[in-house]
Amino acid sequence: MKKIINNPADVVQESLKGFAAAHPDLVSVHLDPIYVTAAAAPVAGKVAIVSGGGSGHEPLHAGFIGEGMLDAACPGHVFTSPTPDQMLEAAKAVDGGEGVLFIVKNYSGDVMNFEMAVEMAAAEGHRVTNVTIDDDIAVKDSLYTQGRRGMGVTIFAEKICGAAARAGQDLKSVAALCRRINENGRSIGVALTACTVPEHGKPTFDLPEDQIEFGIGIHGEPGRERRPILPADELIGGMTTALLEDPRYERTARSWDPDENTWVEKTIVNEPFHKGDRMIALVNSMGGTPSSELYIAYAKLEEVCASKGIHIARSLIGPYITSIEMQGISISLLRADDEMLELWDTPVLTPALRWGM
Amino acid sequence: MAETITRNVVLSWLSNTAAVLQENRDYLVELDAEIGDADHGINMDRGFKKVASLLPELAEETIASILKKTGMALISSVGGASGPLYGTFFLRASNAVSGKDELQTPDLVALLRAGVEGILTLGKAQPGDKTMVDALQPALEALEKARADGKTLTSALQDAAQAAQEGMHATIPLVAKKGRASYLGERSAGHQDPGATSSYLILNSLLDSLEDDAG
Numbered sequence: 207m208k209k210i211i212n213n214p215a216d217v218v219q220e221s222l223k224g225f226a227a228a229h230p231d232l233v234s235v236h237l238d239p240i241y242v243t244a245a246a247a248p249v250a251g252k253v254a255i256v257s258g259g260g261s262g263h264e265p266l267h268a269g270f271i272g273e274g275m276l277d278a279a280c281p282g283h284v285f286t287s288p289t290p291d292q293m294l295e296a297a298k299a300v301d302g303g304e305g306v307l308f309i310v311k312n313y314s315g316d317v318m319n320f321e322m323a324v325e326m327a328a329a330e331g332h333r334v335t336n337v338t339i340d341d342d343i344a345v346k347d348s349l350y351t352q353g354r355r356g357m358g359v360t361i362f363a364e365k366i367c368g369a370a371a372r373a374g375q376d377l378k379s380v381a382a383l384c385r386r387i388n389e390n391g392r393s394i395g396v397a398l399t400a401c402t403v404p405e406h407g408k409p410t411f412d413l414p415e416d417q418i419e420f421g422i423g424i425h426g427e428p429g430r431e432r433r434p435i436l437p438a439d440e441l442i443g444g445m446t447t448a449l450l451e452d453p454r455y456e457r458t459a460r461s462w463d464p465d466e467n468t469w470v471e472k473t474i475v476n477e478p479f480h481k482g483d484r485m486i487a488l489v490n491s492m493g494g495t496p497s498s499e500l501y502i503a504y505a506k507l508e509e510v511c512a513s514k515g516i517h518i519a520r521s522l523i524g525p526y527i528t529s530i531e532m533q534g535i536s537i538s539l540l541r542a543d544d545e546m547l548e549l550w551d552t553p554v555l556t557p558a559l560r561w562g563m
Numbered sequence: 564m565a566e567t568i569t570r571n572v573v574l575s576w577l578s579n580t581a582a583v584l585q586e587n588r589d590y591l592v593e594l595d596a597e598i599g600d601a602d603h604g605i606n607m608d609r610g611f612k613k614v615a616s617l618l619p620e621l622a623e624e625t626i627a628s629i630l631k632k633t634g635m636a637l638i639s640s641v642g643g644a645s646g647p648l649y650g651t652f653f654l655r656a657s658n659a660v661s662g663k664d665e666l667q668t669p670d671l672v673a674l675l676r677a678g679v680e681g682i683l684t685l686g687k688a689q690p691g692d693k694t695m696v697d698a699l700q701p702a703l704e705a706l707e708k709a710r711a712d713g714k715t716l717t718s719a720l721q722d723a724a725q726a727a728q729e730g731m732h733a734t735i736p737l738v739a740k741k742g743r744a745s746y747l748g749e750r751s752a753g754h755q756d757p758g759a760t761s762s763y764l765i766l767n768s769l770l771d772s773l774e775d776d777a778g
Contacts, residue, residue: 285600286642314742315643318685322638322647351745406592406601425600427743428750
Protein backbone atom coordinates (compact mmCIF):
# COMPACT_ATOMS: atom_id res chain seq x y z
CA MET A 207 0.00 0.00 0.00
CA LYS A 208 1.41 3.39 -1.00
CA LYS A 209 -0.29 6.32 0.65
CA ILE A 210 0.72 9.71 1.91
CA ILE A 211 0.19 8.85 5.56
CA ASN A 212 2.22 8.24 8.70
CA ASN A 213 0.84 5.66 11.15
CA PRO A 214 -2.33 4.15 9.61
CA ALA A 215 -4.12 4.42 12.95
CA ASP A 216 -3.59 8.19 12.98
CA VAL A 217 -4.93 8.97 9.51
CA VAL A 218 -8.29 10.42 10.56
CA GLN A 219 -6.91 12.67 13.27
CA GLU A 220 -3.94 13.92 11.25
CA SER A 221 -6.15 14.62 8.27
CA LEU A 222 -8.63 16.55 10.40
CA LYS A 223 -5.85 18.61 11.91
CA GLY A 224 -4.61 19.53 8.45
CA PHE A 225 -8.17 20.29 7.34
CA ALA A 226 -8.67 22.62 10.32
CA ALA A 227 -5.35 24.32 9.67
CA ALA A 228 -6.23 24.86 6.00
CA HIS A 229 -9.68 26.36 6.66
CA PRO A 230 -9.56 28.19 9.98
CA ASP A 231 -12.02 30.80 8.74
CA LEU A 232 -14.64 28.16 8.05
CA VAL A 233 -14.26 25.24 10.48
CA SER A 234 -13.18 24.23 13.98
CA VAL A 235 -12.12 20.67 14.77
CA HIS A 236 -12.79 19.21 18.21
CA LEU A 237 -11.08 16.04 19.39
CA ASP A 238 -12.42 13.75 22.12
CA PRO A 239 -15.08 13.28 21.03
CA ILE A 240 -14.32 14.10 17.42
CA TYR A 241 -16.59 16.53 15.62
CA VAL A 242 -16.15 19.48 13.30
CA THR A 243 -18.20 22.66 13.53
CA ALA A 244 -18.65 25.76 11.43
CA ALA A 245 -16.47 28.56 12.77
CA ALA A 246 -19.55 30.80 12.88
CA ALA A 247 -21.68 28.28 14.81
CA PRO A 248 -23.92 28.42 16.76
CA VAL A 249 -25.92 30.77 14.58
CA ALA A 250 -28.75 32.13 16.69
CA GLY A 251 -32.22 31.70 15.26
CA LYS A 252 -31.19 29.27 12.51
CA VAL A 253 -31.89 25.56 12.29
CA ALA A 254 -28.56 23.74 12.64
CA ILE A 255 -27.80 20.99 10.14
CA VAL A 256 -25.59 18.17 11.41
CA SER A 257 -24.43 15.12 9.51
CA GLY A 258 -21.67 12.56 9.73
CA GLY A 259 -20.56 9.08 8.94
CA GLY A 260 -17.40 7.07 8.52
CA SER A 261 -14.27 8.81 7.34
CA GLY A 262 -13.00 7.91 3.91
CA HIS A 263 -15.67 9.71 1.91
CA GLU A 264 -14.09 13.15 1.95
CA PRO A 265 -15.08 15.84 1.29
CA LEU A 266 -18.27 14.32 2.68
CA HIS A 267 -19.19 15.54 5.29
CA ALA A 268 -16.76 17.99 6.95
CA GLY A 269 -15.87 19.57 3.60
CA PHE A 270 -19.44 20.86 3.43
CA ILE A 271 -19.32 22.81 6.69
CA GLY A 272 -19.61 26.56 6.47
CA GLU A 273 -22.15 29.11 5.28
CA GLY A 274 -25.29 27.77 3.70
CA MET A 275 -24.67 24.05 4.15
CA LEU A 276 -23.64 22.06 7.26
CA ASP A 277 -23.12 23.44 10.74
CA ALA A 278 -21.35 20.33 12.00
CA ALA A 279 -20.11 16.93 10.90
CA CYS A 280 -19.08 13.87 12.92
CA PRO A 281 -16.39 11.69 11.33
CA GLY A 282 -16.05 8.12 12.48
CA HIS A 283 -13.10 5.82 11.88
CA VAL A 284 -12.63 4.93 8.24
CA PHE A 285 -15.83 3.41 6.89
CA THR A 286 -17.18 3.11 10.45
CA SER A 287 -20.18 5.01 11.77
CA PRO A 288 -19.42 7.66 14.38
CA THR A 289 -20.62 7.14 17.92
CA PRO A 290 -23.59 8.90 19.59
CA ASP A 291 -21.43 10.98 21.91
CA GLN A 292 -19.90 12.67 18.86
CA MET A 293 -23.29 13.68 17.48
CA LEU A 294 -24.56 14.75 20.88
CA GLU A 295 -21.64 17.08 21.50
CA ALA A 296 -21.81 18.42 17.95
CA ALA A 297 -25.53 19.15 18.27
CA LYS A 298 -25.00 20.92 21.57
CA ALA A 299 -22.21 22.99 20.09
CA VAL A 300 -24.20 24.27 17.11
CA ASP A 301 -27.79 24.46 18.33
CA GLY A 302 -28.76 28.09 17.76
CA GLY A 303 -32.15 27.81 19.44
CA GLU A 304 -34.17 26.75 16.41
CA GLY A 305 -33.36 23.05 16.68
CA VAL A 306 -31.06 20.56 15.00
CA LEU A 307 -31.64 18.40 11.91
CA PHE A 308 -29.55 15.24 11.63
CA ILE A 309 -29.15 14.15 7.98
CA VAL A 310 -28.34 10.43 8.11
CA LYS A 311 -27.21 8.10 5.33
CA ASN A 312 -29.02 4.78 5.37
CA TYR A 313 -26.46 2.32 6.75
CA SER A 314 -27.42 0.25 9.77
CA GLY A 315 -24.59 1.64 11.87
CA ASP A 316 -25.22 5.25 10.93
CA VAL A 317 -28.94 4.91 11.62
CA MET A 318 -28.44 3.23 15.00
CA ASN A 319 -25.79 5.65 16.22
CA PHE A 320 -27.67 8.74 15.04
CA GLU A 321 -30.93 7.48 16.58
CA MET A 322 -29.17 7.02 19.90
CA ALA A 323 -27.82 10.56 19.57
CA VAL A 324 -31.31 11.92 18.80
CA GLU A 325 -32.64 10.40 22.01
CA MET A 326 -29.70 11.70 24.01
CA ALA A 327 -30.02 15.22 22.59
CA ALA A 328 -33.78 15.27 23.15
CA ALA A 329 -33.26 14.07 26.72
CA GLU A 330 -31.00 17.07 27.26
CA GLY A 331 -33.71 19.42 26.08
CA HIS A 332 -32.68 20.02 22.47
CA ARG A 333 -35.26 20.23 19.71
CA VAL A 334 -34.00 17.65 17.27
CA THR A 335 -35.13 15.51 14.37
CA ASN A 336 -33.61 13.19 11.77
CA VAL A 337 -34.11 12.35 8.12
CA THR A 338 -32.55 9.30 6.45
CA ILE A 339 -31.27 9.40 2.87
CA ASP A 340 -31.70 6.12 0.98
CA ASP A 341 -31.17 6.83 -2.70
CA ASP A 342 -29.14 3.93 -4.07
CA ILE A 343 -31.22 1.97 -6.58
CA ALA A 344 -28.81 -0.96 -6.86
CA VAL A 345 -30.16 -2.71 -3.78
CA LYS A 346 -32.92 -5.00 -4.98
CA ASP A 347 -35.54 -6.60 -2.73
CA SER A 348 -34.96 -3.73 -0.40
CA LEU A 349 -37.70 -4.90 1.93
CA TYR A 350 -35.63 -7.99 2.70
CA THR A 351 -32.34 -6.21 3.22
CA GLN A 352 -31.03 -3.26 5.13
CA GLY A 353 -32.73 -1.08 2.49
CA ARG A 354 -31.23 1.28 -0.04
CA ARG A 355 -27.95 2.90 0.84
CA GLY A 356 -27.41 6.63 1.29
CA MET A 357 -25.29 8.06 -1.49
CA GLY A 358 -25.00 11.22 -3.59
CA VAL A 359 -28.46 12.57 -2.87
CA THR A 360 -27.05 13.27 0.61
CA ILE A 361 -25.11 16.15 -0.94
CA PHE A 362 -28.21 17.59 -2.57
CA ALA A 363 -29.95 17.37 0.80
CA GLU A 364 -27.13 19.05 2.69
CA LYS A 365 -26.86 21.95 0.23
CA ILE A 366 -30.57 22.58 -0.24
CA CYS A 367 -31.48 22.15 3.43
CA GLY A 368 -28.49 24.24 4.46
CA ALA A 369 -29.84 27.01 2.24
CA ALA A 370 -33.35 26.61 3.61
CA ALA A 371 -32.05 26.88 7.17
CA ARG A 372 -30.05 29.97 6.27
CA ALA A 373 -33.20 31.47 4.73
CA GLY A 374 -34.94 31.12 8.07
CA GLN A 375 -37.16 28.05 7.57
CA ASP A 376 -38.07 26.27 10.82
CA LEU A 377 -37.04 22.77 11.88
CA LYS A 378 -40.11 20.90 10.68
CA SER A 379 -40.07 22.74 7.37
CA VAL A 380 -36.41 21.95 6.71
CA ALA A 381 -36.97 18.31 7.70
CA ALA A 382 -39.96 18.05 5.36
CA LEU A 383 -37.83 19.51 2.57
CA CYS A 384 -35.11 16.95 3.30
CA ARG A 385 -37.65 14.13 3.06
CA ARG A 386 -38.95 15.53 -0.23
CA ILE A 387 -35.40 15.57 -1.60
CA ASN A 388 -34.93 11.96 -0.57
CA GLU A 389 -38.22 11.04 -2.22
CA ASN A 390 -37.13 12.63 -5.49
CA GLY A 391 -33.54 11.46 -5.69
CA ARG A 392 -31.89 8.35 -7.05
CA SER A 393 -28.28 7.17 -7.36
CA ILE A 394 -26.24 4.33 -8.75
CA GLY A 395 -22.51 3.60 -8.68
CA VAL A 396 -19.84 1.36 -10.19
CA ALA A 397 -16.29 0.59 -9.12
CA LEU A 398 -13.34 0.00 -11.42
CA THR A 399 -11.01 -0.76 -8.54
CA ALA A 400 -11.31 -1.44 -4.86
CA CYS A 401 -9.87 0.92 -2.27
CA THR A 402 -7.41 0.36 0.55
CA VAL A 403 -8.38 1.19 4.13
CA PRO A 404 -5.16 2.36 5.82
CA GLU A 405 -5.51 0.14 8.88
CA HIS A 406 -6.33 -2.89 6.75
CA GLY A 407 -3.44 -2.32 4.36
CA LYS A 408 -4.80 -4.09 1.30
CA PRO A 409 -7.57 -3.56 -1.24
CA THR A 410 -11.02 -4.36 0.05
CA PHE A 411 -11.60 -6.80 -2.81
CA ASP A 412 -9.72 -8.19 -5.80
CA LEU A 413 -11.03 -7.03 -9.13
CA PRO A 414 -9.58 -8.41 -12.35
CA GLU A 415 -8.42 -5.89 -14.92
CA ASP A 416 -11.39 -6.38 -17.20
CA GLN A 417 -14.13 -6.40 -14.56
CA ILE A 418 -16.12 -3.80 -12.67
CA GLU A 419 -18.30 -3.97 -9.56
CA PHE A 420 -21.79 -2.84 -10.42
CA GLY A 421 -24.10 -1.38 -7.81
CA ILE A 422 -21.60 -0.31 -5.16
CA GLY A 423 -22.05 1.64 -1.99
CA ILE A 424 -19.39 3.93 -0.61
CA HIS A 425 -17.60 1.70 1.88
CA GLY A 426 -15.39 -0.30 -0.42
CA GLU A 427 -17.59 -3.36 -0.18
CA PRO A 428 -18.18 -5.53 -3.24
CA GLY A 429 -21.08 -4.41 -5.40
CA ARG A 430 -24.30 -6.11 -6.32
CA GLU A 431 -22.60 -8.00 -9.12
CA ARG A 432 -19.40 -8.17 -11.08
CA ARG A 433 -19.54 -7.41 -14.77
CA PRO A 434 -17.08 -6.93 -17.61
CA ILE A 435 -15.91 -3.38 -18.20
CA LEU A 436 -17.76 -1.68 -21.01
CA PRO A 437 -17.04 1.44 -23.04
CA ALA A 438 -18.31 4.56 -21.33
CA ASP A 439 -21.30 5.00 -23.62
CA GLU A 440 -22.67 1.58 -22.74
CA LEU A 441 -21.75 1.74 -19.07
CA ILE A 442 -23.09 5.23 -18.42
CA GLY A 443 -26.01 4.65 -20.76
CA GLY A 444 -26.95 1.58 -18.74
CA MET A 445 -26.60 3.38 -15.43
CA THR A 446 -28.69 6.31 -16.63
CA THR A 447 -31.42 4.06 -17.98
CA ALA A 448 -31.49 2.21 -14.68
CA LEU A 449 -32.04 5.49 -12.84
CA LEU A 450 -34.69 6.72 -15.22
CA GLU A 451 -36.58 3.43 -15.23
CA ASP A 452 -36.38 2.69 -11.52
CA PRO A 453 -39.95 1.93 -10.43
CA ARG A 454 -41.97 3.33 -7.58
CA TYR A 455 -40.32 2.53 -4.25
CA GLU A 456 -42.18 2.59 -0.95
CA ARG A 457 -40.86 1.94 2.55
CA THR A 458 -41.13 3.33 6.07
CA ALA A 459 -38.56 5.25 8.07
CA ARG A 460 -38.38 6.44 11.65
CA SER A 461 -38.15 10.09 12.51
CA TRP A 462 -38.11 11.79 15.88
CA ASP A 463 -41.04 14.12 16.40
CA PRO A 464 -39.54 17.09 18.24
CA ASP A 465 -42.92 18.23 19.59
CA GLU A 466 -44.23 14.87 20.80
CA ASN A 467 -40.73 13.65 21.80
CA THR A 468 -41.36 10.26 20.34
CA TRP A 469 -40.43 8.13 17.32
CA VAL A 470 -42.84 8.25 14.42
CA GLU A 471 -42.92 5.86 11.47
CA LYS A 472 -43.38 7.64 8.18
CA THR A 473 -44.14 6.12 4.80
CA ILE A 474 -41.68 7.31 2.17
CA VAL A 475 -42.40 6.96 -1.55
CA ASN A 476 -40.19 7.58 -4.55
CA GLU A 477 -42.34 7.93 -7.62
CA PRO A 478 -40.63 7.07 -10.91
CA PHE A 479 -38.97 9.75 -12.97
CA HIS A 480 -40.83 10.76 -16.13
CA LYS A 481 -40.66 12.87 -19.24
CA GLY A 482 -40.58 16.56 -18.51
CA ASP A 483 -38.77 16.18 -15.18
CA ARG A 484 -36.09 18.72 -14.44
CA MET A 485 -32.98 17.38 -12.71
CA ILE A 486 -30.02 18.41 -10.66
CA ALA A 487 -27.32 15.90 -11.56
CA LEU A 488 -24.23 14.78 -9.66
CA VAL A 489 -21.55 12.94 -11.61
CA ASN A 490 -19.28 11.84 -8.84
CA SER A 491 -15.78 10.38 -8.78
CA MET A 492 -15.34 7.71 -6.12
CA GLY A 493 -11.94 9.33 -5.49
CA GLY A 494 -9.62 7.94 -8.14
CA THR A 495 -11.45 8.66 -11.38
CA PRO A 496 -10.24 11.79 -13.15
CA SER A 497 -12.46 14.64 -14.24
CA SER A 498 -11.87 13.90 -17.92
CA GLU A 499 -13.76 10.64 -17.44
CA LEU A 500 -16.46 12.31 -15.40
CA TYR A 501 -17.10 14.70 -18.27
CA ILE A 502 -17.27 11.84 -20.78
CA ALA A 503 -19.85 10.30 -18.46
CA TYR A 504 -21.75 13.55 -18.16
CA ALA A 505 -22.06 13.85 -21.93
CA LYS A 506 -23.69 10.46 -22.12
CA LEU A 507 -25.88 11.12 -19.08
CA GLU A 508 -27.22 14.30 -20.63
CA GLU A 509 -27.77 12.64 -24.01
CA VAL A 510 -29.77 9.76 -22.57
CA CYS A 511 -31.80 12.10 -20.35
CA ALA A 512 -32.56 14.38 -23.29
CA SER A 513 -33.69 11.41 -25.36
CA LYS A 514 -36.27 10.71 -22.66
CA GLY A 515 -37.43 14.32 -22.43
CA ILE A 516 -35.55 14.94 -19.18
CA HIS A 517 -33.68 18.19 -18.76
CA ILE A 518 -30.60 18.54 -16.56
CA ALA A 519 -30.98 22.01 -15.08
CA ARG A 520 -27.89 22.01 -12.86
CA SER A 521 -24.89 19.74 -12.52
CA LEU A 522 -22.14 19.05 -10.04
CA ILE A 523 -19.16 17.10 -11.37
CA GLY A 524 -16.19 15.95 -9.30
CA PRO A 525 -15.15 13.94 -6.24
CA TYR A 526 -17.77 14.73 -3.61
CA ILE A 527 -18.72 11.45 -1.94
CA THR A 528 -15.76 9.13 -2.28
CA SER A 529 -14.33 5.82 -1.13
CA ILE A 530 -10.77 6.90 -0.44
CA GLU A 531 -8.91 6.31 -3.73
CA MET A 532 -11.35 3.98 -5.48
CA GLN A 533 -11.65 4.40 -9.22
CA GLY A 534 -15.30 4.50 -9.99
CA ILE A 535 -18.24 6.72 -10.59
CA SER A 536 -21.65 7.33 -9.10
CA ILE A 537 -24.50 9.26 -10.70
CA SER A 538 -27.25 10.95 -8.71
CA LEU A 539 -30.33 12.63 -10.10
CA LEU A 540 -32.67 14.85 -8.13
CA ARG A 541 -36.02 15.77 -9.63
CA ALA A 542 -36.04 19.41 -8.58
CA ASP A 543 -39.01 21.69 -8.04
CA ASP A 544 -38.75 25.49 -8.12
CA GLU A 545 -37.96 25.76 -4.44
CA MET A 546 -35.18 23.18 -4.63
CA LEU A 547 -33.61 24.90 -7.63
CA GLU A 548 -33.77 28.29 -5.98
CA LEU A 549 -32.19 26.96 -2.79
CA TRP A 550 -29.55 25.08 -4.81
CA ASP A 551 -28.59 28.37 -6.47
CA THR A 552 -28.23 30.38 -3.27
CA PRO A 553 -24.69 31.23 -2.21
CA VAL A 554 -22.65 28.66 -0.32
CA LEU A 555 -19.20 28.91 1.23
CA THR A 556 -17.57 25.70 2.42
CA PRO A 557 -14.19 24.10 1.80
CA ALA A 558 -15.58 21.79 -0.90
CA LEU A 559 -18.43 23.76 -2.44
CA ARG A 560 -18.49 27.46 -3.07
CA TRP A 561 -20.50 29.78 -5.24
CA GLY A 562 -22.13 33.15 -4.92
CA MET A 563 -19.90 34.36 -2.07
CA MET B 564 -16.16 -27.19 38.64
CA ALA B 565 -16.93 -23.56 39.32
CA GLU B 566 -20.64 -23.21 39.77
CA THR B 567 -20.92 -19.47 40.08
CA ILE B 568 -19.77 -16.56 38.01
CA THR B 569 -18.17 -14.19 40.48
CA ARG B 570 -17.15 -10.62 39.87
CA ASN B 571 -13.62 -11.84 39.29
CA VAL B 572 -14.82 -14.15 36.56
CA VAL B 573 -16.65 -11.26 34.91
CA LEU B 574 -13.54 -9.07 35.05
CA SER B 575 -11.43 -11.92 33.72
CA TRP B 576 -14.00 -12.54 30.97
CA LEU B 577 -13.78 -8.96 29.72
CA SER B 578 -10.00 -8.88 29.92
CA ASN B 579 -9.79 -12.23 28.17
CA THR B 580 -12.19 -11.03 25.47
CA ALA B 581 -9.95 -8.06 24.79
CA ALA B 582 -7.01 -10.41 24.28
CA VAL B 583 -9.01 -12.77 22.07
CA LEU B 584 -10.32 -9.96 19.90
CA GLN B 585 -6.83 -8.57 19.51
CA GLU B 586 -5.52 -11.99 18.47
CA ASN B 587 -8.40 -12.38 16.03
CA ARG B 588 -8.38 -8.83 14.76
CA ASP B 589 -6.96 -9.68 11.33
CA TYR B 590 -9.14 -12.77 11.02
CA LEU B 591 -12.29 -10.72 11.68
CA VAL B 592 -11.06 -8.08 9.23
CA GLU B 593 -10.59 -10.75 6.54
CA LEU B 594 -14.09 -12.14 7.12
CA ASP B 595 -15.47 -8.61 6.93
CA ALA B 596 -13.52 -7.83 3.77
CA GLU B 597 -15.32 -10.66 1.97
CA ILE B 598 -18.80 -9.34 2.57
CA GLY B 599 -18.38 -5.94 4.17
CA ASP B 600 -15.94 -3.09 4.48
CA ALA B 601 -13.09 -4.83 6.29
CA ASP B 602 -13.34 -3.01 9.60
CA HIS B 603 -15.07 -5.39 12.04
CA GLY B 604 -11.86 -6.68 13.59
CA ILE B 605 -10.41 -3.20 13.93
CA ASN B 606 -13.55 -1.86 15.58
CA MET B 607 -14.01 -4.74 18.03
CA ASP B 608 -10.33 -4.66 19.00
CA ARG B 609 -10.53 -0.93 19.65
CA GLY B 610 -13.76 -1.27 21.65
CA PHE B 611 -12.56 -4.02 23.93
CA LYS B 612 -9.20 -2.34 24.43
CA LYS B 613 -11.20 0.57 25.78
CA VAL B 614 -13.14 -1.83 28.03
CA ALA B 615 -9.92 -3.47 29.23
CA SER B 616 -8.47 -0.07 30.11
CA LEU B 617 -11.43 0.60 32.41
CA LEU B 618 -11.26 -2.71 34.29
CA PRO B 619 -8.80 -1.64 37.01
CA GLU B 620 -11.10 1.12 38.18
CA LEU B 621 -14.13 -1.23 37.99
CA ALA B 622 -12.53 -3.87 40.22
CA GLU B 623 -14.66 -3.02 43.25
CA GLU B 624 -17.95 -2.40 41.45
CA THR B 625 -20.95 -4.69 41.14
CA ILE B 626 -21.30 -7.11 38.27
CA ALA B 627 -24.19 -5.04 36.91
CA SER B 628 -22.13 -1.86 37.04
CA ILE B 629 -19.21 -3.52 35.27
CA LEU B 630 -21.48 -4.75 32.49
CA LYS B 631 -23.16 -1.37 32.17
CA LYS B 632 -19.87 0.49 31.87
CA THR B 633 -18.71 -2.09 29.36
CA GLY B 634 -21.80 -1.37 27.28
CA MET B 635 -21.27 2.36 27.44
CA ALA B 636 -17.59 2.03 26.56
CA LEU B 637 -18.45 -0.07 23.52
CA ILE B 638 -21.11 2.39 22.36
CA SER B 639 -18.65 5.26 22.50
CA SER B 640 -15.69 3.48 20.91
CA VAL B 641 -16.70 0.75 18.48
CA GLY B 642 -18.91 2.64 16.04
CA GLY B 643 -20.66 1.07 13.09
CA ALA B 644 -23.55 -1.24 13.79
CA SER B 645 -21.50 -3.38 16.19
CA GLY B 646 -21.10 -0.56 18.70
CA PRO B 647 -24.80 0.02 19.35
CA LEU B 648 -25.59 -3.70 19.12
CA TYR B 649 -22.91 -5.00 21.48
CA GLY B 650 -23.34 -1.93 23.66
CA THR B 651 -27.04 -2.62 23.99
CA PHE B 652 -26.28 -6.28 24.69
CA PHE B 653 -24.18 -5.36 27.72
CA LEU B 654 -26.53 -2.61 28.92
CA ARG B 655 -29.53 -4.97 28.86
CA ALA B 656 -27.44 -7.77 30.37
CA SER B 657 -26.52 -5.39 33.16
CA ASN B 658 -30.15 -4.66 33.97
CA ALA B 659 -30.89 -8.37 34.11
CA VAL B 660 -28.31 -9.03 36.85
CA SER B 661 -28.87 -5.92 38.90
CA GLY B 662 -28.18 -6.55 42.58
CA LYS B 663 -26.42 -9.89 42.06
CA ASP B 664 -23.04 -10.51 43.73
CA GLU B 665 -22.53 -13.66 41.74
CA LEU B 666 -24.35 -15.40 38.94
CA GLN B 667 -25.84 -18.89 38.99
CA THR B 668 -27.22 -20.63 35.94
CA PRO B 669 -30.64 -18.89 36.03
CA ASP B 670 -28.85 -15.52 36.24
CA LEU B 671 -26.69 -16.36 33.25
CA VAL B 672 -29.80 -17.32 31.32
CA ALA B 673 -31.41 -14.00 32.26
CA LEU B 674 -28.24 -12.13 31.28
CA LEU B 675 -27.98 -13.77 27.88
CA ARG B 676 -31.70 -13.54 27.19
CA ALA B 677 -31.79 -9.82 28.00
CA GLY B 678 -28.74 -9.19 25.87
CA VAL B 679 -30.09 -11.09 22.88
CA GLU B 680 -33.50 -9.43 23.16
CA GLY B 681 -31.77 -6.05 23.17
CA ILE B 682 -29.99 -6.94 19.95
CA LEU B 683 -33.17 -8.28 18.33
CA THR B 684 -35.09 -5.12 19.21
CA LEU B 685 -32.40 -2.72 18.03
CA GLY B 686 -31.06 -4.55 14.99
CA LYS B 687 -34.33 -6.20 13.95
CA ALA B 688 -32.54 -9.21 12.54
CA GLN B 689 -34.25 -12.58 12.46
CA PRO B 690 -32.44 -15.88 12.86
CA GLY B 691 -31.22 -16.80 9.37
CA ASP B 692 -30.41 -13.22 8.34
CA LYS B 693 -26.70 -14.01 8.64
CA THR B 694 -25.81 -11.88 11.66
CA MET B 695 -24.57 -12.17 15.24
CA VAL B 696 -28.08 -13.38 16.11
CA ASP B 697 -27.27 -16.63 14.32
CA ALA B 698 -24.64 -17.40 16.96
CA LEU B 699 -26.33 -15.83 19.99
CA GLN B 700 -29.87 -17.16 19.58
CA PRO B 701 -28.76 -20.82 19.38
CA ALA B 702 -26.45 -20.19 22.34
CA LEU B 703 -29.38 -18.86 24.36
CA GLU B 704 -31.56 -21.80 23.42
CA ALA B 705 -28.82 -24.27 24.33
CA LEU B 706 -28.30 -22.54 27.66
CA GLU B 707 -32.01 -22.59 28.45
CA LYS B 708 -32.22 -26.26 27.55
CA ALA B 709 -29.20 -27.11 29.67
CA ARG B 710 -30.73 -25.30 32.60
CA ALA B 711 -34.01 -27.16 32.13
CA ASP B 712 -32.02 -30.42 32.03
CA GLY B 713 -30.44 -29.53 35.38
CA LYS B 714 -26.88 -29.26 34.06
CA THR B 715 -24.14 -27.50 36.00
CA LEU B 716 -23.26 -23.92 35.14
CA THR B 717 -20.04 -24.85 33.40
CA SER B 718 -21.68 -27.64 31.47
CA ALA B 719 -24.53 -25.34 30.43
CA LEU B 720 -22.09 -22.70 29.26
CA GLN B 721 -20.14 -25.33 27.32
CA ASP B 722 -23.36 -26.23 25.51
CA ALA B 723 -24.02 -22.57 24.79
CA ALA B 724 -20.54 -21.94 23.43
CA GLN B 725 -20.76 -25.02 21.25
CA ALA B 726 -24.13 -23.91 19.89
CA ALA B 727 -22.68 -20.46 19.19
CA GLN B 728 -19.81 -22.04 17.29
CA GLU B 729 -22.17 -24.20 15.26
CA GLY B 730 -24.37 -21.18 14.61
CA MET B 731 -21.35 -19.21 13.47
CA HIS B 732 -20.39 -21.93 10.97
CA ALA B 733 -24.00 -22.21 9.86
CA THR B 734 -23.89 -18.63 8.63
CA ILE B 735 -21.59 -19.64 5.79
CA PRO B 736 -24.25 -20.65 3.25
CA LEU B 737 -26.73 -17.97 4.28
CA VAL B 738 -27.66 -14.97 2.14
CA ALA B 739 -27.39 -11.84 4.27
CA LYS B 740 -30.55 -9.88 4.93
CA LYS B 741 -29.17 -7.31 7.35
CA GLY B 742 -26.13 -5.11 7.56
CA ARG B 743 -23.60 -4.31 4.91
CA ALA B 744 -23.45 -7.87 3.65
CA SER B 745 -27.09 -7.63 2.58
CA TYR B 746 -26.18 -5.29 -0.29
CA LEU B 747 -24.27 -8.15 -1.86
CA GLY B 748 -27.33 -10.33 -2.16
CA GLU B 749 -26.47 -13.85 -3.25
CA ARG B 750 -22.77 -13.00 -3.24
CA SER B 751 -22.80 -12.99 0.55
CA ALA B 752 -23.39 -16.74 0.56
CA GLY B 753 -20.31 -18.89 1.07
CA HIS B 754 -18.72 -16.60 3.66
CA GLN B 755 -18.83 -16.81 7.45
CA ASP B 756 -20.45 -13.81 9.09
CA PRO B 757 -17.97 -11.64 11.05
CA GLY B 758 -20.57 -10.57 13.65
CA ALA B 759 -21.51 -14.17 14.39
CA THR B 760 -17.80 -14.91 14.71
CA SER B 761 -17.09 -12.15 17.21
CA SER B 762 -20.20 -13.18 19.19
CA TYR B 763 -18.92 -16.72 19.44
CA LEU B 764 -15.47 -15.49 20.50
CA ILE B 765 -16.98 -13.31 23.24
CA LEU B 766 -19.15 -16.12 24.58
CA ASN B 767 -16.35 -18.66 24.42
CA SER B 768 -14.14 -16.28 26.32
CA LEU B 769 -16.64 -16.35 29.19
CA LEU B 770 -16.46 -20.13 29.21
CA ASP B 771 -12.64 -20.00 29.32
CA SER B 772 -12.73 -17.58 32.26
CA LEU B 773 -15.19 -19.76 34.15
CA GLU B 774 -13.13 -22.90 33.53
CA ASP B 775 -9.91 -21.14 34.55
CA ASP B 776 -11.54 -19.95 37.75
CA ALA B 777 -12.16 -23.53 38.75
CA GLY B 778 -8.43 -24.15 38.48
